[in-house]
Amino acid sequence: xxxxxxxxxxxxxxxxxxxxxxxxxxxxxxxxxxxxxxxxxxxxxxxxxxxxxxxxxxxxxxxxxxxxxxxxxxxxxxxxxxxxxxxxxxxxxxxxxxxxxxxxxxxxxxxxxxxxxxxxxxxxxxxxxxxxxxxxxxxxxxxxxxxxxxxxxxxxxxxxxxxxxxxxxxxxxxxxxxxxxxxxxxxxxxxxxxxxxxxxxxxxxxxxxxxxxxxxxxxxxxxxxxxxxxxxxxxxxxxxxxxxxxxxxxxxxxxxxxxxxxxxxxxxxxxxxxxxxxxxxxxxxxxxxxxxxxxxxxxxxxxxxxxxxxxxxxxxxxxxxxxxxxxxxxxxxxxxxxxxxxxxxxxxxxxxxxxxxxxxx
Numbered sequence: 001x002x003x004x005x006x007x008x009x010x011x012x013x014x015x016x017x018x019x020x021x022x023x024x025x026x027x028x029x030x031x032x033x034x035x036x037x038x039x040x041x042x043x044x045x046x047x048x049x050x051x052x053x054x055x056x057x058x059x060x061x062x063x064x065x066x067x068x069x070x071x072x073x074x075x076x077x078x079x080x081x082x083x084x085x086x087x088x089x090x091x092x093x094x095x096x097x098x099x100x101x102x103x104x105x106x107x108x109x110x111x112x113x114x115x116x117x118x119x120x121x122x123x124x125x126x127x128x129x130x131x132x133x134x135x136x137x138x139x140x141x142x143x144x145x146x147x148x149x150x151x152x153x154x155x156x157x158x159x160x161x162x163x164x165x166x167x168x169x170x171x172x173x174x175x176x177x178x179x180x181x182x183x184x185x186x187x188x189x190x191x192x193x194x195x196x197x198x199x200x201x202x203x204x205x206x207x208x209x210x211x212x213x214x215x216x217x218x219x220x221x222x223x224x225x226x227x228x229x230x231x232x233x234x235x236x237x238x239x240x241x242x243x244x245x246x247x248x249x250x251x252x253x254x255x256x257x258x259x260x261x262x263x264x265x266x267x268x269x270x271x272x273x274x275x276x277x278x279x280x281x282x283x284x285x286x287x288x289x290x291x292x293x294x295x296x297x298x299x300x301x302x303x304x305x306x307x308x309x310x311x312x313x314x315x316x317x318x319x320x321x322x323x324x325x326x327x328x329x330x331x332x333x334x335x336x337x338x339x340x341x342x343x344x345x346x347x348x349x350x351x352x353x354x355x356x357x358x359x360x361x
Contacts, residue, residue, distance in 0.1 A: 100290055100350040102281035102329065106301070108342040109276030110240065113248070114139060115258030115267040117233045122253050127269070129246055133238045140249070140268045144234035151227035158220035165213040172206035179203050236268055245270040277337055279311065281348040282326040290351070291316055297331055297350040301340065310334040311348065 120142030127139055179199040185191045247269045249255050255268060279299055283291060297311040310333070317328040331348060333340075 100283060100287045102283040102326075102348040102350070104279055104281035104328070104346055104348065106340055106342050106344040106346060107278050107280050107330075108272050109278055110242075110273035111245070111276075111342070112239070112271050113267045114236060114238075114269050114271055116140075116142060116236050116255060117257055118142070118230065119255060119257045120144070120234060122249050122251055122255060122268070125247065125249075125251060125268075127244050129244050132243050133241070133271075135238055135240050137238050138235050139238050139244075139271075140236040142234040142236070142255075144231055147227065147231045147234065151224070151231055154220065154223040154227045158217065158224050161213065161217035161220040165210065165217045168206060168210040168213045172203065172210055175199065175203045175206050238271060240271075240273055241275075242271050242273040245272045272342070274340075275336055277333060277340055277342070278314065279331045279346050279348060280317075281329050281331060281346070282321070282324060283329055283350075285320060285325055285327055288320075288327050291327070291329055295350055297348050299331065299346045299348050302345045302347075303341075304339075309337060309340075313350070 122140055123143050124141035125139075127133055127137075133139065179196070179202075182191060182196045182199045186193055186196055248267045249269075256266065258267070281299075291313065293313050293315055295313040297313065299309045299311045301307070301309070311331040312334055314330050314332045317330065320327050329348075
């Protein structure tokens with residue numbers, strides 16, 4: 001009994017006493033009950049209205065829509081100016097044609113390594129790198145001392161040959177007059193007939209000597225022309241208007257003639273025509289059908305990223321690259337490019353109307 005009593009005592013010590021509920025009629029209880037009654041009444045009123053209100057007919061709904069009393073969703077509202085008009089169907093925008101993109105390098109259409117036709121020592125270089133010149137202007141001079149002497153010798157020989165021709169002509173004229181007098185004396189019987197044969201032979205010989213002298217004089221004259229031509233070759237002149245890209249020889253250097261061959265750096269100077277600049281651009285073969293001569297383009301050089309150049313397709317190289325899978329289009333500048341140098345990298349855009357419009361503004 002004692003053990004059971006102890007267990008009961010411990011259980012009672014672990015129990016929690018219940019809190020007495022609030023007395024009835026407090027303000028909190030009253031507010032809660034009034035809210036419940038209000039909500040129940042509102043729900044009953046709505047149910048009764050829905051039950052006894054007649055549903056609108058289809059004709060009523062159609063008249064409401066026609067009169068505009070029924071509002072449409074926001075996304076379907078029609079402005080006042082479009083009321084009563086049939087809705088228009090917006091056509092899909094046409095896709096813009098994709099531009100043709102290519103890359104390449106600036107190429108000089110006319111550039112040469114100026115080599116002399118004869119070898120010699122350089123004695124004058126009036127132009128330096130970057131200097132502009134005109135066609136016919138002297139770019140360099142070679143030592144012409146020996147050729148000047150040869151020219152004087154040739155002229156002297158030509159003068160001697162001309163004098164010999166004149167001497168033979170005088171002798172021939174005199175022999176012809178002698179033959180005429182001898183013939184007249186034979187007709188009168190004053191001299192023998194054999195004298196005419198001697199004078200005739202003299203005329204024939206002098207005629208032959210005159211022909212030989214004239215041939216010698218012509219040879220001497222041609223020799224003079226040859227030496228004058230050789231002497232003129234000591235002045236190396238520019239074949240076109242352009243600019244000096246580099247000088248390959250200096251004062252006192254001995255250069256070989258161009259007919260003797262040589263490497264690409266052998267010569268006097270490298271000349272460039274700035275107006276012959278073009279761009280060789282590689283275009284993907286998939287765009288080959290869209291390329292044609294005369295097509296306009298815009299080129300952006302890496303050296304001038306903010307300076308677009310107007311271009312035009314001059315020609316399409318009639319060969320494709322097997323390694324790169326491209327074709328090459330050669331484009332010309334529509335305006336003379338300034339400060340553009342050969343081998344500059346460039347990007348080309350063809351059929352770009354937006355870029356063309358911005359460029360023409």
